[in-house]
Amino acid sequence: MFEVWDVTASRALASKATFEDAQDELDRACRQRYLQTVADGTSPAQRYDFEIRQEGQPVAWLTYTPDVGRPYESVTAAGLGTGGPQ
Numbered sequence: 466m467f468e469v470w471d472v473t474a475s476r477a478l479a480s481k482a483t484f485e486d487a488q489d490e491l492d493r494a495c496r497q498r499y500l501q502t503v504a505d506g507t508s509p510a511q512r513y514d515f516e517i518r519q520e521g522q523p524v525a526w527l528t529y530t531p532d533v534g535r536p537y538e539s540v541t542a543a544g545l546g547t548g549g550p551q
Contacts, residue, residue: 467524469494472514484524487517488541495529495540502531 467487469478471494478494481487498513517525529540 466519468518470516470518472516472526473512484517488525491515491517491527492539492541495527496537498529499531499533499537503533
């Protein structure tokens with residue numbers, strides 16, 4: 466089981482059976498942040514930190530800042546950080 470966490474807000478977003486499903490959930494969360502920023506009409510000053518955890522330990526992480534100067538692009542297509550903090 467994989468959990469998707471919004472580390473910025475210290476809350477779990479979802480539990481998924483596979484890593485791929487967890488990546489899809491993470492992408493959905495980033496798209497939502499992007500759409501909220503566009504709707505607010507504000508500059509993207511907010512940075513969001515996410516993790517995918519397995520058995521309570523981070524297995525992938527992502528820092529996301531919405532770029533409203535271009536259309537949304539999948540964050541999972543660019544790749545997630547794995548292998549431990551750097």
